[in-house]
Amino acid sequence: MPALLEAVDLEAQYGWTKVLHGLSFAVETGGITAILGANGAGKTTTLRAVCRMVKTSGQVRFDGRRIDGKATEDIVRLGIAHTPEGRGTFVDLTVEENLRLGAYARREKSSVAQDYDKVYEFFPVLAQRRRQQAGTLSGGEQQMLAVARALMSHPRLLLLDEPSLGLAPLVVREIFRIVRTINRQEGVSVLLVEQNAAMALDLADHAYLLETGRVVMSGPAAELKKNDAIRRSYLGY
Amino acid sequence: MDIFIQQVVSGLATGGIYASLALALVMIYQATDVVNFAQGNMAMFSTYLAWSLLEAGLPYWVAFAITVVVAFVGGLMIERVVIRPVEGAPILTIVIVTLGLLVILTSVAGWIYSYIQKPFPSPFPEKPIRVGQIVFGAHDLGAIGVTLVMLILLFLFFRYTTLGLAMRAAAQNPVSSRLCGIRVSWMLGLGWGLAAAFGAVAGMMVAPVVFLDPNMMGGVQLYAFAAATVGGFTSPLGAVVGGFLVGVTENLVGTYVSFIGTELKLTVALAMIIVVLLVRPAGLFGRTIIRRV
Numbered sequence: 222m223p224a225l226l227e228a229v230d231l232e233a234q235y236g237w238t239k240v241l242h243g244l245s246f247a248v249e250t251g252g253i254t255a256i257l258g259a260n261g262a263g264k265t266t267t268l269r270a271v272c273r274m275v276k277t278s279g280q281v282r283f284d285g286r287r288i289d290g291k292a293t294e295d296i297v298r299l300g301i302a303h304t305p306e307g308r309g310t311f312v313d314l315t316v317e318e319n320l321r322l323g324a325y326a327r328r329e330k331s332s333v334a335q336d337y338d339k340v341y342e343f344f345p346v347l348a349q350r351r352r353q354q355a356g357t358l359s360g361g362e363q364q365m366l367a368v369a370r371a372l373m374s375h376p377r378l379l380l381l382d383e384p385s386l387g388l389a390p391l392v393v394r395e396i397f398r399i400v401r402t403i404n405r406q407e408g409v410s411v412l413l414v415e416q417n418a419a420m421a422l423d424l425a426d427h428a429y430l431l432e433t434g435r436v437v438m439s440g441p442a443a444e445l446k447k448n449d450a451i452r453r454s455y456l457g458y
Numbered sequence: 459m460d461i462f463i464q465q466v467v468s469g470l471a472t473g474g475i476y477a478s479l480a481l482a483l484v485m486i487y488q489a490t491d492v493v494n495f496a497q498g499n500m501a502m503f504s505t506y507l508a509w510s511l512l513e514a515g516l517p518y519w520v521a522f523a524i525t526v527v528v529a530f531v532g533g534l535m536i537e538r539v540v541i542r543p544v545e546g547a548p549i550l551t552i553v554i555v556t557l558g559l560l561v562i563l564t565s566v567a568g569w570i571y572s573y574i575q576k577p578f579p580s581p582f583p584e585k586p587i588r589v590g591q592i593v594f595g596a597h598d599l600g601a602i603g604v605t606l607v608m609l610i611l612l613f614l615f616f617r618y619t620t621l622g623l624a625m626r627a628a629a630q631n632p633v634s635s636r637l638c639g640i641r642v643s644w645m646l647g648l649g650w651g652l653a654a655a656f657g658a659v660a661g662m663m664v665a666p667v668v669f670l671d672p673n674m675m676g677g678v679q680l681y682a683f684a685a686a687t688v689g690g691f692t693s694p695l696g697a698v699v700g701g702f703l704v705g706v707t708e709n710l711v712g713t714y715v716s717f718i719g720t721e722l723k724l725t726v727a728l729a730m731i732i733v734v735l736l737v738r739p740a741g742l743f744g745r746t747i748i749r750r751v
Contacts, residue, residue: 272637297639309634311627322627325620326639374639 223285225250225410226271226301226378231279233263233270240266242434243279248378248427253404253411255421255442257455258431264414265306267431268380271412272296272303283378298326302371303380308363309370312356316347319355319366323373332375340369343399361392368396372403378410379403385417393417397424418455422446430455460592465709471598472667472681473705474605478660479675479682480689480697481612482653487691489629489649492541492552496559498679500536501657502672503563504529505665506571508658509578518581522662526655533654537647545643567672578665601663608659609698612652625649677724681708684727687734690744699743704730 224247233241248254281289341348344365385393415421430438511521582600616622628635628645689696
């Protein structure tokens with residue numbers, strides 16, 4: 222099956238500092254790909270580079286078409302939803318307004334109402350808080366809101382930036398469970414960036430290991446999990 | 459007591475005009491962090507346009523509607539052409555650009571229409587309205603009504619339409635907005651357009667009172683600054699309340715404090731700015747923004 226997202230020789234820089242040094246990776250259609258790595262390895266930058274939120278060079282193809290060089294707004298409109306680092310909550314708006322914004326750019330509007338129901342079913346707590354200001358939600362709830370907002374855009378590819386960051390293990394497990402459901406039921410492909418390698422490898426079918434802006438290892442998640450070096454450095458046993 | 463009520467009502471009328479212009483200032487400030495010093499003069503220019511349309515024989519409300527639309531487009535174009543290139547520039551650069559705009563608009567208006575004052579008609583009857591012993595100017599009441607209608611329309615737009623929601627989002631969190639597919643820079647342009655349209659209404663409401671000339675908005679803009687400062691530059695509601703507050707205060711102080719009269723009225727606005735900045739810099743409704751450095 223052809224890759225839904227494919228990056229070749231992706232480079233990115235902040236000012237004069239180059240952060241990604243020629244990264245190549247792919248996300249299969251319907252698959253979950255994880256990018257692992259320590260702090261500062263360039264995981265977040267990789268996602269930002271896909272959406273052109275940083276200065277990049279190299280090729281990115283989505284569904285066979287080149288998307289590098291397009292503006293962030295246009296890339297998003299092609300069906301790539303990005304839940305950014307820090308969750309990107311619109312803190313002064315209500316939960317419902319946040320979700321409405323998620324659906325802002327989608328072409329096909331007829332099923333929006335249906336998607337509200339679906340999203341509230343995935344995250345019942347958001348339904349309870351729909352009229353509440355999003356800034357008053359807890360960290361876990363805001364992460365759920367970020368995923369929910371991304372789903373409202375009816376994406377084909379979901380970019381998830383460290384959904385586990387700063388959350389209680391129970392909440393993290395819940396979010397991962399929902400991501401898997403979304404992937405299976407809705408056929409949304411996922412590119413996941415995570416520091417929590419154990420959970421990410423359980424979820425993903427394919428993974429890349431990043432070190433200072435380079436891919437140092439890649440392969441099926443099940444194989445990486447058995448790899449001694451990964452086990453020692455990232456899984457901790 | 460009658461005089462008091464009359465003064466309050468006429469204060470509310472001018473206050474509504476300050477509120478409109480203050481709201482225009484706040485809208486642009488919230489979206490772009492820029493205080494637009496040319497806001498008043500954009501309004502003045504729009505008012506001249508309305509005058510030209512009226513001279514050409516159009517009925518008042520037709521001219522009014524055309525002016526609002528043209529002002530909207532003009533504001534949008536100014537953002538695209540003049541402000542856009544300096545979008546990421548230091549705040550001082552943008553302030554200077556808006557000051558430049560102010561000077562250019564004044565001069566061009568003077569060049570086209572001359573600096574001689576022109577009377578500008580009010581759409582409301584000249585006959586004062588009498589309620590019991592108290593006499594109200596019809597224009598005052600009309601201006602209050604127009605302001606309130608505009609405010610309600612704006613509120614409904616921002617509260618209930620998707621475009622309004624997108625504009626609020628873009629002002630609040632541009633990065634996330636982009637990730638939702640919102641074209642943020644166009645939202646800023648729309649903000650300028652709306653602000654200009656609002657200013658145009660303020661201009662047309664104040665022109666019958668102060669007469670039309672290229673510098674007519676100078677004082678009004680100062681009051682609008684006072685209104686925005688009193689209410690808080692970060693709060694649209696604050697700008698509106700601040701506008702009415704400044705209008706009424708200015709009138710009452712002018713009436714009851716004998717040494718101030720009409721000559722020193724403008725000082726009241728400046729005094730209010732200073733007091734608010736000293737006592738509560740964020741304004742009545744504004745939020746203190748803490749920035750980490």
